[in-house]
Amino acid sequence: MERSVPVWILAALTLALLILLPLGWLAHVSVSSEGGVTLAHYRKVFTDPHLQKALWNTLVLAIWAGLASLAIGAPMAWLSSRTDLPGKRLIRGLIMASFVTPPFLGAFAWVMLAGPNAGLLNKLYRSLTGAEDPLFNIFTMPGLIFVVALYTFPYVFIMIANTLDLIASDLEEAAAVLGAGRLQVALTITLPLVAPAILSGFILAVLQALALFGSPAILALPAGFHTITTQIWALFQYPPKVEMAAAFSIPLLLATALLLLMQKKLLGRRGYASVGGKGGQRRSVGLGPWRYPALLGCLAVMACAIFLPYGILAKAALSRAWAQPMTWENLTLGNFAFTFFQYSSTQAAILNTLELGVMTACVGAGLAALLAYIANRRIILGHQLLAFLALAPIVIPGVVLAVGLFVAYTRPPLLLYGTLWILFVAYLTKEMPVGYSQSDATFRGIHAELEEAGRILGAGRLRVLGEITAPLARSGIIATWCFIFIGVIRELSASILLFTPSTKVMSVVIFDLKEEGHFGAIAVLGLFMLAMTFAIVVLMQTVLGRDFLGAKE
Amino acid sequence: MVTRWLLTIAIVVAWAVMPADRASAQDARLEAARKEGKVVWYTSLALRSAEKVAKMFEAAYPGIKVEVHRTGSQRVLQRLMQELQANIKNADVVHTSDAGHFVLLKEKKLLMQYTPAGVEKFPSGFKDRDGYYYGLRATLTVIAYNPKLVSPAEVPRTWKDLLDPKWKGKLVTAHPGYSGLIATHVLALVNLHGWDYFKQLAQNKLMLVQSAVDPAGVVASGERPVAVNGGDYTFYQSKKKGNPIEIVYPKEGVPLIVSPAAITSFAPHPNAAKLFTDFTFSKEVQQALADSEGLYTGHPEVKYPADKPKLNELKLLPADADELEKRNEEIKKRFVEFFGA
Numbered sequence: 001m002e003r004s005v006p007v008w009i010l011a012a013l014t015l016a017l018l019i020l021l022p023l024g025w026l027a028h029v030s031v032s033s034e035g036g037v038t039l040a041h042y043r044k045v046f047t048d049p050h051l052q053k054a055l056w057n058t059l060v061l062a063i064w065a066g067l068a069s070l071a072i073g074a075p076m077a078w079l080s081s082r083t084d085l086p087g088k089r090l091i092r093g094l095i096m097a098s099f100v101t102p103p104f105l106g107a108f109a110w111v112m113l114a115g116p117n118a119g120l121l122n123k124l125y126r127s128l129t130g131a132e133d134p135l136f137n138i139f140t141m142p143g144l145i146f147v148v149a150l151y152t153f154p155y156v157f158i159m160i161a162n163t164l165d166l167i168a169s170d171l172e173e174a175a176a177v178l179g180a181g182r183l184q185v186a187l188t189i190t191l192p193l194v195a196p197a198i199l200s201g202f203i204l205a206v207l208q209a210l211a212l213f214g215s216p217a218i219l220a221l222p223a224g225f226h227t228i229t230t231q232i233w234a235l236f237q238y239p240p241k242v243e244m245a246a247a248f249s250i251p252l253l254l255a256t257a258l259l260l261l262m263q264k265k266l267l268g269r270r271g272y273a274s275v276g277g278k279g280g281q282r283r284s285v286g287l288g289p290w291r292y293p294a295l296l297g298c299l300a301v302m303a304c305a306i307f308l309p310y311g312i313l314a315k316a317a318l319s320r321a322w323a324q325p326m327t328w329e330n331l332t333l334g335n336f337a338f339t340f341f342q343y344s345s346t347q348a349a350i351l352n353t354l355e356l357g358v359m360t361a362c363v364g365a366g367l368a369a370l371l372a373y374i375a376n377r378r379i380i381l382g383h384q385l386l387a388f389l390a391l392a393p394i395v396i397p398g399v400v401l402a403v404g405l406f407v408a409y410t411r412p413p414l415l416l417y418g419t420l421w422i423l424f425v426a427y428l429t430k431e432m433p434v435g436y437s438q439s440d441a442t443f444r445g446i447h448a449e450l451e452e453a454g455r456i457l458g459a460g461r462l463r464v465l466g467e468i469t470a471p472l473a474r475s476g477i478i479a480t481w482c483f484i485f486i487g488v489i490r491e492l493s494a495s496i497l498l499f500t501p502s503t504k505v506m507s508v509v510i511f512d513l514k515e516e517g518h519f520g521a522i523a524v525l526g527l528f529m530l531a532m533t534f535a536i537v538v539l540m541q542t543v544l545g546r547d548f549l550g551a552k553e
Numbered sequence: 554m555v556t557r558w559l560l561t562i563a564i565v566v567a568w569a570v571m572p573a574d575r576a577s578a579q580d581a582r583l584e585a586a587r588k589e590g591k592v593v594w595y596t597s598l599a600l601r602s603a604e605k606v607a608k609m610f611e612a613a614y615p616g617i618k619v620e621v622h623r624t625g626s627q628r629v630l631q632r633l634m635q636e637l638q639a640n641i642k643n644a645d646v647v648h649t650s651d652a653g654h655f656v657l658l659k660e661k662k663l664l665m666q667y668t669p670a671g672v673e674k675f676p677s678g679f680k681d682r683d684g685y686y687y688g689l690r691a692t693l694t695v696i697a698y699n700p701k702l703v704s705p706a707e708v709p710r711t712w713k714d715l716l717d718p719k720w721k722g723k724l725v726t727a728h729p730g731y732s733g734l735i736a737t738h739v740l741a742l743v744n745l746h747g748w749d750y751f752k753q754l755a756q757n758k759l760m761l762v763q764s765a766v767d768p769a770g771v772v773a774s775g776e777r778p779v780a781v782n783g784g785d786y787t788f789y790q791s792k793k794k795g796n797p798i799e800i801v802y803p804k805e806g807v808p809l810i811v812s813p814a815a816i817t818s819f820a821p822h823p824n825a826a827k828l829f830t831d832f833t834f835s836k837e838v839q840q841a842l843a844d845s846e847g848l849y850t851g852h853p854e855v856k857y858p859a860d861k862p863k864l865n866e867l868k869l870l871p872a873d874a875d876e877l878e879k880r881n882e883e884i885k886k887r888f889v890e891f892f893g894a
Contacts, residue, residue, distance in 0.1 A: 050889070116722075118776035139760065222760050224893025234894075237730055237885070238631040321796065323774035342604050344621050410639040418641040500636055501595065501622035502643055512624060515731065515763040516600055517770035 004461040008380045011370040015389050018429045022404025023396070026253075029407050030246035041247035051248060054226040058210060058252070061145060061227060065209035066202050068149035072301055073156030073205075074198060079294055081164035082190075083285045091298050092161075098305040099154035100533050102490035102507065103147075104214025105526045108514065109309030110147045111218060112316060114138035118323045120312065139223040148215050150305040152208045156201030163197035164190075169283045182285070203263045207256055211397030213493035214507075218514065228252045229399045229493060236497060242407060249400040256395035310530075316523035335520030343521065348502075349509040350528075353489050356420060356505065360427040361485040365477050367428070368435030369442075373465065376443040377451075390436035393429050398493030401426060406497055418500045426494040431484040438483055442476025443469075475544055482540040486533050583614070585824035591618040592825040595633060596648040597626040597733055597812070598690070599766045599787055602846045609841065610832050617825050625764055626651045626733025626812075627885075633817075637663070645826035648689055648814040650765075651733030653878030655686045655813045665816040667827060669834040672851075678871075679811055679851035686815035689833055690842050691849040693785040693867075694738040694808045696801040697768065702778035711803045712742060715781050716753045724759045725777040726892070730885045731763035734810050738782050739884050740877055741808035741870040748887055754781065755891040773798055789847035789861065802862060806870040811851070 031037050045051050079085045080092060113121050116134040125135040137143055171193070175185045216227040226234065228248065235245040287294055316322040319330045339346055368390070374380060375387045393401070405426050409416035416422040446469060454464040470477075492507040499508045506529055513522045586592075592610075596603050600623045607619035624632070626649035633644055647658070658664050664685040672680065672687050679688030696709055709715050715724065729736035742750060760777050762768060768780035769787040773796035780788075785800060792798040814833065816826045832838060839852035849857070849864060857863070 115774075115776045117778075118771075118774040221894045222762060224759075224761055226894050230894070234730070236631065236635075237627060238634050239882075240631070240635065320794075321773065323776075338601075342608075343600065344604065344607065344619075415639060417639040418636060418643075500641065500643065501593075501620075501632060513600075515625065515767065516623075517762065517764070517767035518600065519770070 005380075007370070007462065008374050011367060011374065012380065012382075012386055014367065015371060015386065015432070018425065018432070019389055019392055019396075022401060022408045022429075023253075025408040026246050026249060026400070026404035029243055030250055032243065041243045042250075044244065045247045045251070050226070051231060054228050054231040055251065057141070057220070057225055058227040058229075060141060061148065061216070062206045062209040064145045065148040065152055066206035068145060069153040069156045069205035070198065070202050072149060073153040073201060074160055076153075076298055076301065077157045077160035077164060078190075079287075079298065081161045082282070083287050083294070084291065085287060085298070086291060086295050091295075091302070094302040094306055095154050095157055096537070097534075098151055098302070099158075100486055100490075100537060101151060101306070101309075102214070102492070102526075102529065103151040103212055104218060104492055104507070104510070105313070105529070106151050106305070106309050107144075107147050107215040107218040108510075108522060108526065109312050110138050110143075112312045112322055112519065113308055114143065120323075121308075139219055141220075141223075141225070144216060144219045147219060148209050148212060149205075150301075152205040153301075153305075155204040155208060156198070159197045159201035159204065160194055163194050165282070167193050167282070173283070199266055200263060203259050206259060207394065210252065210256055211399070211493060213399055213496060214511070217511070229397060232399050232403060233496060242403070245403050246407065249397075249403050252397055253395065253400055256397065260395055310527075313523040313526055316519045317527055319520070322519045322523075332520075335524045339521045339524040345504055345509050345512070346525070349504045349506050352420060352503060353506045356423055356427060357485045357488040360424055360431060360488045361481045363424075364428050364431050364435045364484040365439075365481040368432065368439040368480055369473065369477055372436055372439035372443050373469070376440065377448060379461075387436070387440070391433045394433040396429075398426075398430060398491065398495075399497065401429060402494040402497035405429075405494075417498070418503065420503050422498050423495060423503060423505065426498055427484075427488045427491060430491065430494060431487045434483050434487060435480050438476065438480040439473075442473045442480070445476070446472045478543045479540055482536050485536055489529060489532060582824050582828060586614070586822070586828045587616050589822035589825045590616070591620055592822050592829045593620045593622065593643055593645045594648070594829070595622050595629045595644045595646070597624065597629050597650050598648060599623075599764075599784070599790075599846075601790075602786075602842070602848075605841070605845070606833060606838060609838060610829055613832060614828065617828070619829065625728075625731035626654065627729075627731055627736065630654050630657075633658075633663075642817075642819040642821055644817050645820040645822050646814060646816055646829055648812060649733045650692065650810055650812040651736050651877060651881070652811065652813055652872070652874035653736075653876075653881055654733070655681065655815060656874050656878040658815070658817075659683070659685045663818050665818045665820065665823070665826075667816050667830065670831045671836075672834050674853050675851035676853075681813070686813040687834065688811035688851050689814040691809055691811045691851065692734055692765075693802070693849070694734055694741075694765070694782045694810065695785045695788065696803060697772055697780045697783060697788040697798055698801065699772050699775055699778045699797050700799050701797045702775055708799075708801065709779060710801060711805055712746065712750070712781075713805070715757070715779070716750070718757065720779060721757045723778050724754075724757055724781050725762060725768050725771045725779070726754075726759045726781045727765045727768055727783055728761055728763050729888050732765040733812070734765040734784050735782055736881065736884050737810045737872045737877060738808045739888060740880060741806075741872050743884075745805060745870060751888065751891050755893075759892060761892055761894060769796075769798065786847040793847070802867055804868070806868045808872060809849075809864070809869040810872060 030041055031039065033040060076091070080088045113119050114136045116122060116137040116139065119138065122134040122136065125131065138147065172185050172189050175189050180188065211229065213229040213233065216230050220227060221230060232245045232248055235241045235248065315326060317335055318332065319326060320332045320334070321330060324330050371386055371390050375383045405422055406417065409422050416425065450468055451464050454468050490507060492511060495505050495508050496511060499505060506525060510522050510525050594607065603621050603623045607621050610619050611617065629647065629649045633647065636643055655664070666684050668684050669687060675687065681687065696715070698708060727735045729739045739751070759781065760771065762771060765782070765784045766787045768783035769791040771777050772780050773791050788798050788800050814830065816823070816830055820826045836852055836854055839850040839855050842848040842850055843855045843857050847861060
């Protein structure tokens with residue numbers, strides 16, 4: 001037997017433990033009571049009108065956010081991939097920025113922009129038109145959908161743009177030669193080719209919207225409605241109803257699993273036969289007089305996702321009263337002083353966040369690389385199952401994972417609650433799908449021949465991995481590291497149930513500040529978080545030498 | 554004669570020795586507190602005020618740090634209990650605005666019996682009869698409005714004025730599921746006007762925020778012109794900073810909420826905790842709470858700013874800690890039923 005076998009088995013077991021333990025406990029708790037097995041919690045979940053309403057709200061939010069993401073993301077993907085739109089690089093860069101912006105920061109910024117009375121855009125609208133009613137009330141379901149879509153549409157964009165980048169223009173040109181008009185070409189040739197990508201993007205966006213905690217907590221609660229995630233969080237109030245929270249988690253979990261299953265079924269074997277080929281040329285469609293209007297449209301979207309929110313955050317960070325005009329009198333650095341020096345939780349939280357980010361990214365990138373390697377080289381039996389398990393957490397919303405981890409690790413033998421370890425386990429599990437798919441792509445690109453040569457010359461598998469594969473996979477692994485790090489520093493939905501006062505992280509501190517309404521301090525910390533994120537993005541682009549959304553220059 | 558003479562000596566000696574003894578006991582405790590190095594304070598006092606008290610303590614006792622963990626009263630309790638369930642002993646001193654919490658914590662034997670120095674002079678409403686917890690501060694929950702947005706003729710003067718449909722979409726409330734002040738406030742108003750009052754109030758489509766501190770910000774920014782509740786000190790502080798805020802003390806009565814503080818029975822830094830507790834009940838801190846923070850306190854010698862109303866000029870609505878403890882679930886549940894979340 002080869003020496004490396006224990007390593008593979010250990011990696012596989014770690015993964016299984018990470019996912020199965022919390023889910024097992026979740027299922028167990030959801031049916032347990034003092035008198036043994038019971039379905040009472042489920043009965044309550046499905047009969048309590050308040051909980052039913054939360055279920056319904058979540059459904060409405062997720063589907064509309066998915067559709068809105070599609071409506072924004074798909075045209076932008078087509079424009080930036082297949083047309084002579086000016087400023088494509090800029091647009092892609094901005095979409096990447098919205099991709100890495102924590103959604104809860106966006107939601108928070110939009111409270112200042114479109115709160116019905118104090119919101120700056122509404123004030124502007126009133127002073128211009130003399131109207132009484134606001135232009136836009138962000139504390140409503142449509143407002144919530146709008147803000148959520150601003151930060152989920154990049155998922156649709158990435159899926160479609162990457163596919164469009166790979167489709168050669170041959171088919172489209174053939175159709176055009178045969179007399180089809182532009183619209184007809186688009187509808188009969190291009191659309192069917194990208195249909196799988198559109199569907200995948202849509203489902204990804206819906207998954208994201210279902211799992212969000214911060215945006216509904218900031219926008220839905222003030223309006224007096226719950227989504228599943230905020231409801232689960234509310235169930236943890238003293239006296240905690242963990243069984244109810246668990247029972248309420250299961251429908252959310254089933255919904256996300258069902259969505260992914262649907263995606264698989266719908267796509268079926270309809271592969272990407274014409275996609276993925278190199279060769280064929282891609283000619284861009286001339287937009288003619290529509291070039292600049294199209295650019296303007298894209299910039300308008302980015303204004304909503306990036307310019308306006310970042311602008312208002314900067315303003316809030318520098319002013320005494322965010323709703324007042326930016327005069328000398330209103331200008332202050334006090335928010336910075338308060339956030340970093342007077343508020344005693346900040347520094348510890350930044351350190352905790354960095355520590356967790358680095359730790360999770362290192363272990364996560366390593367584990368993901370090992371797993372992807374096992375699956376790609378088919379090293380152990382059941383490697384497909386491994387790939388499945390590694391991708392499975394994508395259907396586990398953060399709050400649900402947190403409920404499972406809370407139950408699993410607040411009792412012996414593994415008492416992790418109250419330490420950074422429980423957050424580490426949560427982040428590692430949550431980031432595994434991202435890490436795995438990144439690593440998988442990396443190892444697919446490295447042919448096994450080189451390794452085989454090494455093996456023939458007598459090196460063991462581990463040595464080959466260390467001396468041949470790893471150097472080749474280096475930049476891919478670094479990219480994985482960066483993705484995980486970015487994911488960790490913005491994580492809120494699992495952290496909010498798992499932190500204790502001594503293990504606060506930045507996102508939780510921001511959330512705490514929000515409940516007392518410290519807009520200035522939140523803006524300062526939010527901008528700090530963004531700065532950290534962009535530093536990592538720049539680092540990654542330098543290492544990869546390309547745009548990290550996968551666009552080829 | 555001799556006995557008299559002896560007695561005099563005894564008194565003189567006692568007088569000379571006892572303070573020294575007390576002082577050395579203080580020294581020993583200070584030494585022990587220094588060794589512990591810090592005190593962990595779970596508090597619901599508004600963040601800026603809490604940090605100010607912490608800085609005052611750190612200045613008075615260099616070398617002992619105060620770890621401030623500020624959140625809403627209900628969350629303080631939630632975090633404390635959640636930690637204990639996992640056998641984590643982190644909190645030294647607990648301070649919330651829900652007196653019911655202290656009934657519960659005492660019953661569960663989670664509090665240390667400790668009487669802060671000088672607290673015997675406080676009125677009885679500030680003292681637990683068994684000596685486990687004492688009122689650190691008192692807060693009124695009031696109506697507040699933005700004078701730039703509400704004309705003098707329109708200003709709501711009573712709790713019932715807020716039921717007028719003209720306020721639809723213009724009110725903000727904090728949440729009893731987060732804030733102990735608001736939980737107590739809701740109970741006091743339910744006892745005054747019944748649950749029907751809140752049912753009707755909810756018809757005006759209120760904006761829901763969490764902390765009793767937050768309505769001050771919402772009203773100052775103009776997002777909602779009127780707050781139907783909130784801690785008077787947060788409005789007072791915001792007004793002092795120049796924000797457009799005016800406070801109304803409704804005629805039907807104003808809930809006066811005494812927020813207790815106590816040391817936990819499992820305090821990991823017991824000496825620092827005692828030192829800190831004594832300090833927070835000292836005249837120096839109590840006066841600071843009254844001055845810059847705009848709070849009321851139980852300390853009989855504290856002087857209040859001239860622009861705060863005297864408590865004896867107001868009709869006060871008291872709240873009973875035991876009743877609050879018993880009806881906590883009901884308060885949160887019905888509030889959510891009426892207001893949606």
